[in-house]
Amino acid sequence: MDRTADERVRTAGPAPAGLDTPPANRISHPVRPGRWLAAGVVAFVLVWLGWSVAVNPNLHWDIVVDYQFDRVILDGLWVTIQLTVASMLIGVVLGVVVALMQVSDSRILRTGATAYVWFFRGTPLLVQLIFWFNIALIFPEIGLGVPFDGPKLVTWETNALVTGFVAALLGLSINEGAYMSEIVRAGLRAVDPGQQEAAAALGMSRAKIMRRVVLPQAMRIIVPPTGNQFISMLKTTSLVSVIAGADLLTVAQRLYLTNFEVIALLIVASIWYLVLTTVASIGQYFLERRFSRGFGTTVPGTLRGRIGRNLRFTGSAR
Amino acid sequence: MTAPMVRCRQVRKSFGRLEVLRGIDLVIERGQVVCVVGPSGSGKSTLLRCLNHLEEPQAGRIHVDGELIGYEERGGRLRPLPDARLRRQRESIGMVFQRFHLFPHRTALENVMEGLVAVKGVRVADARKRAGDLLDRVGLADRAHHYPAQLSGGQQQRVAIARSLAMSPKLMLFDEPTSALDPELVGEVLEVMKDLAASGMTMIVVTHEMGFAREVGDHLVFMDDGLIIEEGPPREVLAAPAHERTRAFLSKVL
Numbered sequence: 310m311d312r313t314a315d316e317r318v319r320t321a322g323p324a325p326a327g328l329d330t331p332p333a334n335r336i337s338h339p340v341r342p343g344r345w346l347a348a349g350v351v352a353f354v355l356v357w358l359g360w361s362v363a364v365n366p367n368l369h370w371d372i373v374v375d376y377q378f379d380r381v382i383l384d385g386l387w388v389t390i391q392l393t394v395a396s397m398l399i400g401v402v403l404g405v406v407v408a409l410m411q412v413s414d415s416r417i418l419r420t421g422a423t424a425y426v427w428f429f430r431g432t433p434l435l436v437q438l439i440f441w442f443n444i445a446l447i448f449p450e451i452g453l454g455v456p457f458d459g460p461k462l463v464t465w466e467t468n469a470l471v472t473g474f475v476a477a478l479l480g481l482s483i484n485e486g487a488y489m490s491e492i493v494r495a496g497l498r499a500v501d502p503g504q505q506e507a508a509a510a511l512g513m514s515r516a517k518i519m520r521r522v523v524l525p526q527a528m529r530i531i532v533p534p535t536g537n538q539f540i541s542m543l544k545t546t547s548l549v550s551v552i553a554g555a556d557l558l559t560v561a562q563r564l565y566l567t568n569f570e571v572i573a574l575l576i577v578a579s580i581w582y583l584v585l586t587t588v589a590s591i592g593q594y595f596l597e598r599r600f601s602r603g604f605g606t607t608v609p610g611t612l613r614g615r616i617g618r619n620l621r622f623t624g625s626a627r
Numbered sequence: 628m629t630a631p632m633v634r635c636r637q638v639r640k641s642f643g644r645l646e647v648l649r650g651i652d653l654v655i656e657r658g659q660v661v662c663v664v665g666p667s668g669s670g671k672s673t674l675l676r677c678l679n680h681l682e683e684p685q686a687g688r689i690h691v692d693g694e695l696i697g698y699e700e701r702g703g704r705l706r707p708l709p710d711a712r713l714r715r716q717r718e719s720i721g722m723v724f725q726r727f728h729l730f731p732h733r734t735a736l737e738n739v740m741e742g743l744v745a746v747k748g749v750r751v752a753d754a755r756k757r758a759g760d761l762l763d764r765v766g767l768a769d770r771a772h773h774y775p776a777q778l779s780g781g782q783q784q785r786v787a788i789a790r791s792l793a794m795s796p797k798l799m800l801f802d803e804p805t806s807a808l809d810p811e812l813v814g815e816v817l818e819v820m821k822d823l824a825a826s827g828m829t830m831i832v833v834t835h836e837m838g839f840a841r842e843v844g845d846h847l848v849f850m851d852d853g854l855i856i857e858e859g860p861p862r863e864v865l866a867a868p869a870h871e872r873t874r875a876f877l878s879k880v881l
């Protein structure tokens with residue numbers, strides 16, 4: 310249990326000693342037939358659905374079981390995890406940098422940041438992914454050297470450099486950076502300007518004020534939506550199947566193109582996605598608890614409620 | 628004779644077209660407690676914020692302990708001080724705010740340690756010891772591990788005072804330190820400030836507590852509309868204000 314909540318209970322304290330404990334309130338709750346009826350309908354539908362899924366011969370549960378831990382599927386799962394973690398990490402770093410640019414005193418930095426966010430939030434991620442995958446059509450070679458067509462030290466074939474995985478990583482992380490910067494910026498804005506003044510009055514440098522005073526407080530605002538972004542990213546990675554990203558969905562598709570077990574393999578993939586998002590939700594719960602230190606009331610609900618909420622179909626709006 | 632602790636000469640500050648300070652002259656000797664009073668919007672906070680350069684005055688000079696604040700003079704021209712040197716100046720000037728501005732993600736003890744660790748580079752163990760002593764001094768040793776949200780306003784303000792004192796300042800600025808407090812909590816904060824004054828600290832206190840000004844203050848400054856229009860020993864100014872506007876203001880707050 311959260312420390313501050315405990316504290317409050319304690320200070321509210323038991324009734325002063327010496328008084329008789331009052332008799333327990335006897336409250337008769339009204340019967341609500343509507344609610345019972347609704348619960349009955351829902352229960353019936355659930356059972357019926359479960360039954361038809363279980364006995365449906367088209368679902369090939371035996372195939373699902375066969376493939377759940379298939380080598381190829383596990384490789385795809387691993388790629389999905391790598392893609393999610395890497396693009397979230399890069400996205401968060403990008404987001405922080407861009408958010409700091411947006412609140413900086415330099416107009417050029419602010420304009421650059423705004424343009425970045427405008428572009429990458431304004432175009433569909435799917436388009437961006439295909440674009441990165443085909444980047445060789447614009448820049449057949451990538452080199453290091455003097456800008457503006459000056460001499461190059463080294464050059465690479467773009468096609469060799471930008472594999473499906475690299476294109477996926479570029480697309481996902483750069484796009485994520487744009488969303489993260491908005492989240493970080495909202496967090497920074499939520500910190501009372503008096504905090505910076507108090508820190509400055511102590512003689513702290515701007516960098517230290519950011520790192521020790523502003524960001525830790527902004528984290529409380531930043532962490533919950535970032536957790537949501539992470540969970541959403543787990544699912545969004547499936548988009549890279551269009552550029553042969555070798556992720557979970559890609560390998561599932563590859564398998565069912567040869568054995569035609571479309572539904573069974575989609576179920577295999579879905580089960581893994583559910584496992585990943587559930588695990589991530591649990592992590593999110595503990596992270597949020599860690600970052601709400603010192604802020605009284607912000608206990609992030611129960612763990613079970615949190616998992617349920619995260620698994621709601623939000624259909625990432627990108 | 629050493630330089631006075633604070634010397635302001637013709638300090639001016641505007642926000643856009645609004646002139647907030649219109650030529651402030653003020654001298655404060657070492658160990659003096661100066662109370663600043665005046666109506667809302669007269670520029671009291673802005674003056675304090677100029678003293679540690681949270682605001683940049685547009686004209687005039689401010690010297691604290693003989694050192695020009697926020698600028699260096701080279702070849703007859705003023706240049707902004709490099710950041711590192713401005714920070715050193717701020718380090719030696721404590722500031723206490725009306726709304727405390729404690730760091731909410733740190734406990735009372737960590738708040739007091741913060742400047743020691745992050746600015747002075749004191750080792751954590753030593754900082755903890757020193758912060759503990761300071762909390763003891765403001766009467767909050769038993770609240771060391773509480774977060775600000777778990778403290779009363781008066782307790783928070785006392786932690787804020789301890790946080791400033793941790794930097795061993797030579798000058799303390801108080802901007803209405805008791806104005807955000809419930810009446811019954813004002814006394815505990817004033818008591819700490821009184822002890823501090825008795826220890827010889829030079830203090831500038833913006834306040835509406837005329838009792839404190841009379842009892843603890845060595846000097847009273849009355850500001851109106853960006854100017855100091857009257858100053859002197861608190862008892863004299865309060866008993867017989869010379870200026871019409873001082874009289875009008877005092878009749879409202881007393």
Ligand SMILES: Nc1ncnc2c1ncn2[C@@H]1O[C@H](COP(=O)(O)OP(=O)(O)OP(=O)(O)O)[C@@H](O)[C@H]1O
Pocket residue numbers: 642645647665666667668669670671672673674
């Ligand atoms: N950052 C700012 N930008 C624009 N105007 C400002 C700013 N800070 C202060 N002012 C204005 O300057 C004037 C003086 O403000 P200041 O806070 O110094 O007054 P004060 O004497 O401390 O008043 P109070 O007793 O209400 O605290 C006010 O009219 C205020 O609106």
Ligand SMILES: [Mg+2]
Pocket residue numbers: 671672673802803
């Ligand atoms: Mg003020």
